Amino acid sequence: MSYLHAIPVGNAAGLLLAAVALAGPRAPVHRAPSDPAAVSAKLSEWKVELSERTITAGTVTFTIANVGSIPHALEVEGKGIEQETAVIQPGSSATLTLALKPGTYEVYCPVGEDSHKKLGMETHLTVTASKAPAASGAGESEMGGASMSEMSESRAMGDKVQAIRVTGGGPVIQILPGPFPFPDSAAPILKQFGDEKEGLESQVKNGPYSNNVAPISGRFTFTAQDLGPVRDSVAGVAEFTTQDGARWKLVLDRVQTKDVPHHPRFGGVILGLYYHGNTAVHTPLVPTINSAVALWAVGHLYRNGALVTDNAQTHVMLLSRTRRDGDFALACWDCSKNKIEELQVQILPGPGEPKFDAPGGFLFINWEKSSSAKPAS
Ligand SMILES: [Cu+2]
Structure with a gap:
């Protein structure tokens, strides 16, 4: 980091x-x-x-x-x-x-x-x-x-793990636009977000952090290396079929290191981070969580075999479980003590690019029972 x-x-x-x-x-x-x-x-x-x-x-x-x-x-x-x-x-x-x-x-x-x-x-x-x-x-x-x-x-x-290999597993869900279930908890944190506040407040009402989910199928495996401010790297592929039947493929290309206010990117990859929710680090429209790995990357995105963009803005984390079994509703505002097994990928268009052909214009996929290991070198 x-x-x-x-x-x-x-x-x-x-x-x-x-x-x-x-x-x-x-x-x-x-x-x-x-x-x-x-x-x-x-x-x-x-x-x-x-x-x-x-x-x-x-x-x-x-x-x-x-x-x-x-x-x-x-x-x-x-x-x-x-x-x-x-x-x-x-x-x-x-x-x-x-x-x-x-x-x-x-x-x-x-x-x-x-x-x-x-x-x-x-x-x-x-x-x-x-x-x-x-x-x-x-x-x-x-x-x-x-x-x-x-x-x-x-x-x-040191003996700190510098690289991690993550494999998505368990039920796969697509998170669709809807209201954030803990608006009162997020409100005082949102106040600290300055210019970003307005955009985030509209996401409280209808954004990507909702209980509106659809069971889908897919797989995701990646390897990430945390090697300092400019040498972090990531490689991996996610493939999934969304609720509308479209087949998507994301090929991770390189890390994104640029910080923006309230959204430090830790050189692209960080192994071990407590954030979101009540921390005022990154959006409070995700519950407070611990992550084994969090990364920001640029990827190539394909839909039904056709290139959508080479500039897909991707945020991946392997985090404390936030959703409950069965209906996959967000179950906690502070989820930081839950088992780290939820693998989440959020994909947005690059700056100036059109929204994706998906509900809300974004892709937000969870693998509910995922695992990680130190990669074989
Ligand atoms: Cu302190």
């Missing part, structure tokens, strides 16, 4: 000045080092920003401000330490004082059983041996650079 690379490195000299200013009045704690470190942390949706990326070993006091609009907290984990603040309300602050040994620590928001972490509220802090002083702005900058490349490396080489 692209979070790591999207974190602003900041101005090293400015950060150093901030650290000096903060370190001033602090009372010494029992550990010996001459300079207890001070790190300020800012929490917001959906990031954790630290004033320092690298500090020296010893006592460190984190001053944590929640500058976001919902409650957050801060946890520091590594080298046998796992300490967190209480929940911090928006506009409030907290402090956390720890004795840190040299090493790399994960610093994240533990709220929502790691759901905030999955949305990006995660960063790292490198603690170096205490004899290396932060003597100058230039020195600090070099250390910052080193820690960034170390982090990239550990992320790339």
Whole structure:
């Protein structure tokens, strides 16, 4: 995913000045080092920003401000330490004082059983041996650079799955236009959507997120790789016959990486994401879900063997089950704890292209009991 690379490195000299200013009045704690470190942390949706990326070993006091609009907290984990603040309300602050040994620590928001972490509220802090002083702005900058490349490396080489193969299974349904069943839950979230609000509000009344579904047939298999902001890739084919008897084929071509407000695309593919619903990330007209993989891609779309477009805008996710057995009605506004087995593909025309020959002009297909695996390399 692209979070790591999207974190602003900041101005090293400015950060150093901030650290000096903060370190001033602090009372010494029992550990010996001459300079207890001070790190300020800012929490917001959906990031954790630290004033320092690298500090020296010893006592460190984190001053944590929640500058976001919902409650957050801060946890520091590594080298046998796992300490967190209480929940911090928006506009409030907290402090956390720890004795840190040299090493790399994960610093994240533990709220929502790691759901905030999955949305990006995660960063790292490198603690170096205490004899290396932060003597100058230039020195600090070099250390910052080193820690960034170390982090990239550990992320790339870690045991985190970087690729996933997904196979659609179980009942297949086509979702047709209709009203969204949780308009009252979505309304306060929609208020935050600015220019997009109007379009989304019309989708509340008659959009693609409805209980109006038709059982169909089809298959879908794809492989996606999460390799950073520009190297993500996807390959796969979906074939299905819609309720009107038309045979459709979608061939995934390449990922779409361009972010739009409220719709980050995470470099095209993201493995593990908590979003939609009440998160204010992507449309709230999908219930709140966890996804094993979410991707945005451009595909070639065919109808009854004839090319419709080479520019089909495609959103795919393998997500927490949102629909119930039997009638496949949306069963929950917060579905994030349900089993991840619903495979969803939404296909829209490219910019400026005509609507598809399908109800509502879009294609929205679910495979209700799907599975995923690490692809054989
Ligand atoms: Cu949080």
